[in-house]
Amino acid sequence: MPINAASQPxxxxxxxxxxxxxxxxxAASQQQHRRPSAGQLARARSGCDHARAALLNxxxxxxxxxxxxxxxxxxxxxxxxxxxxxxxxxxxxxxRGDSAFTTWALSIALNVCRExxxxxxxxxxxxxxxxxxxSPSPAQQADRVEQTSHVIRLLxxxxxxxxxxVTLRYLQGLDTKQTAQAMRxxxxxxxxxxxxxxxxxxxxxxxxxx
Numbered sequence: 610m611p612i613n614a615a616s617q618p619x620x621x622x623x624x625x626x627x628x629x630x631x632x633x634x635x636a637a638s639q640q641q642h643r644r645p646s647a648g649q650l651a652r653a654r655s656g657c658d659h660a661r662a663a664l665l666n667x668x669x670x671x672x673x674x675x676x677x678x679x680x681x682x683x684x685x686x687x688x689x690x691x692x693x694x695x696x697x698x699x700x701x702x703x704x705r706g707d708s709a710f711t712t713w714a715l716s717i718a719l720n721v722c723r724e725x726x727x728x729x730x731x732x733x734x735x736x737x738x739x740x741x742x743x744s745p746s747p748a749q750q751a752d753r754v755e756q757t758s759h760v761i762r763l764l765x766x767x768x769x770x771x772x773x774x775v776t777l778r779y780l781q782g783l784d785t786k787q788t789a790q791a792m793r794x795x796x797x798x799x800x801x802x803x804x805x806x807x808x809x810x811x812x813x814x815x816x817x818x819x
Contacts, residue, residue, distance in 0.1 A: 645710050654701050665694050668714040675715055678776045679722040681765050689725055693718040708790040716791040719773055763813045771806030774799055
């Protein structure tokens with residue numbers, strides 16, 4: 610059966626993804642314009658605690674959301690976020706400003722999550738991590754959260770690169786260029802990986818709904 614992007618299950622999945630990513634997209638949009646100044650970076654690299662804390666405060670929430678979607682375990686996500694923060698501070702001298710600071714930090718978080726997944730298979734699914742939307746009715750909100758949780762479960766079954774691309778692009782709210790920067794690959798590779806990942810997600814969704 611040919612892939613039909615207008616099918617009802619596909620639209621439901623994309624709406625669920627949109628619910629999960631709304632706040633992340635808003636935060637990412639704001640952070641795109643908040644690049645650390647040369648002075649702030651210099652102070653952080655010289656060991657200024659205040660400057661370092663300010664940089665880490667910028668990346669803490671997006672990195673935690675990304676790690677949680679990748680590892681599906683709050684404790685593992687917290688550990689990975691802390692490890693990401695340590696690596697960011699250790700490698701500040703490598704940041705040249707070619708991408709947004711948050712995007713660069715997410716590329717480090719991506720590697721940390723890969724290492725976590727190699728060491729152990731995380732099976733627990735987080736609950737309550739999706740921020741509530743006050744506009745729908747309680748029944749509608751519960752249904753959407755359930756759909757989003759289902760998408761997160763299906764994400765865990767994707768191959769690593771597809772899961773990373775879909776998470777960065779749709780759940781973290783990065784655009785295609787930023788996703789490519791975080792994954793350290795070309796935008797063409799991201800587009801191909803996203804297409805494969807979304808197709809597989811749709812097929813898994815429809816199979817589980819059959």
